[in-house]
Amino acid sequence: MAEYKRSSLIASAPSGYCPGCLHSLATRLISDVLDELGQAQNSLNVISVGCSALNIKYWGGDFLSVAHGRAPAAATGIKRVNPERLVFAYQGDGDLAAIGLAEIMSAANRGENFTVIFANNQTYGMTGGQMAPTTLEGQVTTTTVNGRDPSTTGYPLKMCELISTLKAPAYVARFALNSPKGINQARAGIKKAFQLQMQGKGFTFVELLTNCPTNWHLSPLKTLEYMDTNTIPYFTPGIYKDCEVDAE
Amino acid sequence: MGDKKFMKGNNAIAEAAVRAGCRFFAGYPITPQNEIPEYLSWRLPEVGGAFVQGESEVASINMVYGAAAMGTRALTSSSGPGISLKAEGISYLAAAALPAVIVNISRGGPGLGSIQPAQSDYLQATKALGHGGFHAMVFAPNSAQEAVDLVYNAWDYAERDRNPVFILMDGCLGNIMEEVDLPPMKELNDEDIPGWALTRRNDPERDWQLSLTPIYTEEMLEGLNAMAGEMYKSWETEDVKYEEFMLDDAEYVVVAYGIASRVSKEAILKLREQGYKVGLIRPITLFPFPKKVIHDLDYSKVKGIIDVEMTLPAQMHDDIALQVLERCPIYEYGRSGGCLLDDDGVYEALLDIVSGGENNG
Numbered sequence A: 001m002a003e004y005k006r007s008s009l010i011a012s013a014p015s016g017y018c019p020g021c022l023h024s025l026a027t028r029l030i031s032d033v034l035d036e037l038g039q040a041q042n043s044l045n046v047i048s049v050g051c052s053a054l055n056i057k058y059w060g061g062d063f064l065s066v067a068h069g070r071a072p073a074a075a076t077g078i079k080r081v082n083p084e085r086l087v088f089a090y091q092g093d094g095d096l097a098a099i100g101l102a103e104i105m106s107a108a109n110r111g112e113n114f115t116v117i118f119a120n121n122q123t124y125g126m127t128g129g130q131m132a133p134t135t136l137e138g139q140v141t142t143t144t145v146n147g148r149d150p151s152t153t154g155y156p157l158k159m160c161e162l163i164s165t166l167k168a169p170a171y172v173a174r175f176a177l178n179s180p181k182g183i184n185q186a187r188a189g190i191k192k193a194f195q196l197q198m199q200g201k202g203f204t205f206v207e208l209l210t211n212c213p214t215n216w217h218l219s220p221l222k223t224l225e226y227m228d229t230n231t232i233p234y235f236t237p238g239i240y241k242d243c244e245v246d247a248e
Numbered sequence B: 001m002g003d004k005k006f007m008k009g010n011n012a013i014a015e016a017a018v019r020a021g022c023r024f025f026a027g028y029p030i031t032p033q034n035e036i037p038e039y040l041s042w043r044l045p046e047v048g049g050a051f052v053q054g055e056s057e058v059a060s061i062n063m064v065y066g067a068a069a070m071g072t073r074a075l076t077s078s079s080g081p082g083i084s085l086k087a088e089g090i091s092y093l094a095a096a097a098l099p100a101v102i103v104n105i106s107r108g109g110p111g112l113g114s115i116q117p118a119q120s121d122y123l124q125a126t127k128a129l130g131h132g133g134f135h136a137m138v139f140a141p142n143s144a145q146e147a148v149d150l151v152y153n154a155w156d157y158a159e160r161d162r163n164p165v166f167i168l169m170d171g172c173l174g175n176i177m178e179e180v181d182l183p184p185m186k187e188l189n190d191e192d193i194p195g196w197a198l199t200r201r202n203d204p205e206r207d208w209q210l211s212l213t214p215i216y217t218e219e220m221l222e223g224l225n226a227m228a229g230e231m232y233k234s235w236e237t238e239d240v241k242y243e244e245f246m247l248d249d250a251e252y253v254v255v256a257y258g259i260a261s262r263v264s265k266e267a268i269l270k271l272r273e274q275g276y277k278v279g280l281i282r283p284i285t286l287f288p289f290p291k292k293v294i295h296d297l298d299y300s301k302v303k304g305i306i307d308v309e310m311t312l313p314a315q316m317h318d319d320i321a322l323q324v325l326e327r328c329p330i331y332e333y334g335r336s337g338g339c340l341l342d343d344d345g346v347y348e349a350l351l352d353i354v355s356g357g358e359n360n361g
């Protein structure tokens, strides 16, 4: 535990992420868990469109980069013809909860045996900070300059809550990456999801609450505080579904 | 040899796909191609393949993208509105250099159109199957047997070029029952999985990275586009397929593909009986288009080209005109919107043209 080393799946290229962006921490956690499970070589990362697409530069493991929102569809094709690979998709909130809503809900409902890691930063980071389906009420973005107004834009979508209404998914959980405790829980959650996939239990979903210092116009440190006061109260962390517990 | 069956066109191509080694299909219901997913839903599991009824055509083509990336021979099929939705994924297949086969059993358009057969998707198929300026080979069979043969070989082209292959048929061909001679099952093994595929079936210990992406630097993208341009040119010299019918002495040359070519042949035979010298060029590959045979006609003899298509206005016209170069008139005859070409209609229209309008009685 004391040893600090580069994860085997992070290539030695400079990170493309903005300083303080939690996408890089999330990526690191995934890589660490795959190392720990001895699955680094067997894993296949389905890289979506958004800031996560920067991963094509420095994800050192196997990957397939796919169209905006379609990662769960592509992962379905992959896993159906190559069930022995550990397959996961890494998607942002615009990618997963707007343009890809049909794909994520349908893959979850079919109980596809792969894992989706969902990085929820409440904005469209890559395109410059527009409103995402997860943008908080009143949150200022480049397309909600007076703050998100639910009367015309609806309310932030809670994906864990939605997906956990489905029967098929094996594991659905949300963690916040703004504290050491949250980070450790997230690591355990990702591990659990991958283990369930390896046991063939079906669809696993891990939502990670992340930040966007650049488009939130806050310093990295301030984004962590903002998450405590704004994000976490709305997007409640926790385990929403666990087939092992539910079966008891 | 010889596995003769009496089959519907749609079922025949589904079986041909299986025998070609296709082991993944994803699709969404739409008439008039439903027999393809219905057949494959039970047939693929029989041979260890996978069938997924996707939540949409967008999802289905992206499932195909995923399966194709693993080196699996993958197929999707649809019709008009669904093909529009597949445009995204087809473009991504071309970008990531992935082979796959897409079948369009086309129907009347535009928009939702009608569920009746039409040939309204020629321009979409040959000019822009999606954004970004790529092409796929487009095969247009005119019988169930030819569809079987073309589908059977489609992945060989797709894998050779690492590019999607498109089969353009219409609701008539998809739904007619004809005798087909089915080819033998291709037995593909692990060694047949292309080296670029993201599968580690052969070598779980391999420690180098496997990756496929449609994202490139500007310079790489330009290089890939230039290479694709060279590939399209090579198709023109290597892969053009067409049929000539009674062409040698023809004074009027019908150009028609798919179902329109069959109806045209009937009319031509009737006109020949009356002494009219009419022939036919039938493009089998729509892209690459059979340019040379049209360009090299003896225009001192040929008095007119007649473009017969089951769509209005004719969509092949410009491709023909670029070869005719105003050396003779180009006439058009067609039906559209799901109204079918029929023997009498085509015969009357051709007669009117070849008789110089003298046969109005």
Ligand SMILES: Cc1ncc(C[n+]2csc(CCOP(=O)(O)OP(=O)(O)O)c2C)c(N)n1
Pocket: A049, A050, A051, A052, A068, A091, A092, A093, A094, A095, A096, A119, A121, A123, A124, A125, A126, A127, A132
């Ligand atoms: C079909 C399509 N529409 C729009 C885009 C432009 N686009 C690229 S990234 C992105 C937003 C991604 O936001 P999100 O999924 O929240 O990820 P983030 O960048 O915030 O990590 C959009 C809209 C695209 N690439 N493709």
